[in-house]
Amino acid sequence: MTGCPFSGRAPEASEPATGPASTQAPLDPAGGERPTAGARLSRRGLFGIAGLGGAAAGLAAGFLGHDAVAASAAPPAADSPVVPFHGDHQAGITTPAQDRLHMAAFDVTTTKREELIQLLKDWTRAAEALTEGRPAGATGAVDGPYGAPPEDTGEALDLNAGKLTLTFGFGAGLFEKDGVPRFGLDGRRPEALIDLPHFPGDDLDPARSGGDLVVQACADDPQVAVHAIRNLARIGFGKVRVRWSQLGFGRTSSTTRAQQTPRNLFGFKDGTNNLKVEDDQLLDQHVWATAGRPEDAWLAGGSYLVARRIRMHIETWDRTSLGEQEGLIGRTKGTGAPLSGGEEFTEPDFTRQGKGGKPLIPLDSHMRMAHPSQNSGVRMLRRGYNYTDGSDGVGHLDAGLFFIAFVTDPRSHYVPMQMAMAKGDTLAVEYLKHTGSGLFAVPGGVKPGGFIGDGLFA
Numbered sequence: 380m381t382g383c384p385f386s387g388r389a390p391e392a393s394e395p396a397t398g399p400a401s402t403q404a405p406l407d408p409a410g411g412e413r414p415t416a417g418a419r420l421s422r423r424g425l426f427g428i429a430g431l432g433g434a435a436a437g438l439a440a441g442f443l444g445h446d447a448v449a450a451s452a453a454p455p456a457a458d459s460p461v462v463p464f465h466g467d468h469q470a471g472i473t474t475p476a477q478d479r480l481h482m483a484a485f486d487v488t489t490t491k492r493e494e495l496i497q498l499l500k501d502w503t504r505a506a507e508a509l510t511e512g513r514p515a516g517a518t519g520a521v522d523g524p525y526g527a528p529p530e531d532t533g534e535a536l537d538l539n540a541g542k543l544t545l546t547f548g549f550g551a552g553l554f555e556k557d558g559v560p561r562f563g564l565d566g567r568r569p570e571a572l573i574d575l576p577h578f579p580g581d582d583l584d585p586a587r588s589g590g591d592l593v594v595q596a597c598a599d600d601p602q603v604a605v606h607a608i609r610n611l612a613r614i615g616f617g618k619v620r621v622r623w624s625q626l627g628f629g630r631t632s633s634t635t636r637a638q639q640t641p642r643n644l645f646g647f648k649d650g651t652n653n654l655k656v657e658d659d660q661l662l663d664q665h666v667w668a669t670a671g672r673p674e675d676a677w678l679a680g681g682s683y684l685v686a687r688r689i690r691m692h693i694e695t696w697d698r699t700s701l702g703e704q705e706g707l708i709g710r711t712k713g714t715g716a717p718l719s720g721g722e723e724f725t726e727p728d729f730t731r732q733g734k735g736g737k738p739l740i741p742l743d744s745h746m747r748m749a750h751p752s753q754n755s756g757v758r759m760l761r762r763g764y765n766y767t768d769g770s771d772g773v774g775h776l777d778a779g780l781f782f783i784a785f786v787t788d789p790r791s792h793y794v795p796m797q798m799a800m801a802k803g804d805t806l807a808v809e810y811l812k813h814t815g816s817g818l819f820a821v822p823g824g825v826k827p828g829g830f831i832g833d834g835l836f837a
């Protein structure tokens with residue numbers, strides 16, 4: 380597509396900053412780097428070039444879509460801030476977990492199938508642009524008609540793509556409400572898309588639970604993730620309404636062995652024994668959904684996303700001794716090694732005993748209860764984030780972990796483990812409270828020219 384105004388990814392992706400010192404990236408207070416002058420070419424500059432190429436304001440959305448397809452054809456360079464949107468699987472599952480999250484669930488308010496399909500097409504075109512660091516819409520934030528609201532909200536104009544991934548999922552409510560099928564999807568609700576049972580200790584807020592559609596936006600810059608959700612919500616005006624949304628600020632998992640294991644708000648390494656992109660056979664077994672019935676073919680390459688907002692009683696935790704903390708988790712706080720000995724990645728030895736014949740890894744420890752050996756061999760790909768949402772009005776931070784896991788089937792890979800933990804994991808029983816919940820079927824990846832979940836509507 381040489382010569383095509385939108386061809387290739389945003390120019391900043393592989394270009395080092397070459398401008399004068401004043402244009403070099405100052406440090407972002409969040410620890411990342413602010414975009415370079417080159418990066419600034421991205422959303423605004425790229426669009427300007429498109430205008431010069433004869434595709435000025437009023438450029439047909441169809442052309443933009445075509446071009447986005449072409450733009451995605453060339454894989455980005457290794458140091459690129461772009462994570463490809465198209466593929467066999469949606470990005471945002473096994474792609475390296477970024478530092479920031481904005482997840483939003485939507486209720487679909489339109490009752491018309493064509494409007495839902497159009498929304499999914501519009502979201503796809505916008506996702507193709509946003510994940511490449513381009514603005515939403517044909518005319519972006521500042522190049523549209525002066526007398527109309529801009530198509531993009533503009534707060535990401537000077538930022539690069541920030542490794543943005545957008546992952547879309549369908550909740551049970553998309554298929555039926557109160558037993559009545561919706562959008563002509565009779566009989567299409569996958570059997571594994573269950574209504575999650577009530578778990579002991581659950582204190583779920585309906586306003587933080589459920590949703591017909593979900594969008595997980597992950598990026599290395601919070602403004603990029605928030606911008607993406609905001610613009611998708613804006614595109615959906617009149618068809619969908621935000622039901623809940625959640626910000627997350629520090630990943631609590633690694634999804635590749637190249638990443639360092641991060642820490643959760645209990646101060647422990649989290650994600651040590653997570654499934655990772657390198658475990659391809661295990662991913663087939665435990666993460667990718669199997670399209671059991673012919674009508675579930677749209678789930679091939681997809682997964683199920685479990686989201687749980689888990690409040691952590693951090694004030695109580697902070698008054699708990701180090702020894703007790705380690706016993707509750709089953710690992711050391713410093714290195715993350717199992718209490719049976721070794722290093723972070725040493726396999727735990729659950730038979731090893733200490734003083735008085737007591738197991739070194741306590742029977743009620745979180746790690747033991749979550750280990751595949753205690754759960755019929757099941758594993759999951761965790762992709763959660765820390766969160767703090769202000770305070771609770773009685774002197775405590777409302778802080779915790781926004782748990783996200785991708786599993787092949789929640790009936791075998793989530794419910795039994797959660798049930799066992801809710802009953803017997805002392806960490807879960809005494810220090811955690813689940814306040815929000817969602818389960819979504821995640822369609823396979825979008826092919827160039829296709830749209831999110833297109834197989835479901837074929």
Ligand SMILES: C=CC1=C(C)c2cc3[nH]c(cc4nc(cc5[nH]c(cc1n2)c(C)c5CCC(=O)O)C(CCC(=O)O)=C4C)c(C)c3C=C
Nearest residue numbers: 643647648649650651652653689708749750751780796797
């Ligand atoms: C139902 C699934 C799980 C929930 C809910 C959950 C909540 C939760 N976990 C931690 C902290 C840690 N979890 C760790 C390991 C771990 N946790 C789960 C599942 C759930 N966690 C699994 C499957 C595993 C892996 C077990 C294994 O195979 O060894 C760890 C240890 C380090 C690691 O391997 O990641 C920590 C620490 C918190 C704080 C939390 C809720 C707030």
Ligand SMILES: [Fe+2]
Nearest residue numbers: 649745746749
């Ligand atoms: Fe855990």
